[in-house]
Amino acid sequence: MLIVAAEGGPVVVPVDEVDGIHAIDERELEAASASGTHANARFTRGVLQWKGRSLRWLDEEELLSAVHRSLT
Template identity: 90%
Template sequence: AIDKRELEAASASGTHANARFTRGVLQWQGRSLRWLDEDQLLSAVHRSLT
């Protein structure tokens, strides 16, 4: 599990934090992981299917 403080810090940092569908960027084991904004992503999927 990821600590809530790490998620909060990720949502306010990173060069990709403002990318579409991304809430933030986490560093994990030397890799950058994007924290997706599920509401934005599902809304876009829904729009593309209608």
């Protein structure tokens, strides 16, 4: 579980794994495909190669906006 601070209170997001908090340079991102076949592509700012794995960098505003809409 990942707990994200948001306007109106914290939001809990299910995740597969958390390795900690790391400073990552945004220039290392590969642009996320806006026309991706995955429904969650709109919540992704980019993809990052890290420790031999592909990680999605989430678009915090899009994600929290969708959560807020689903709760109202």
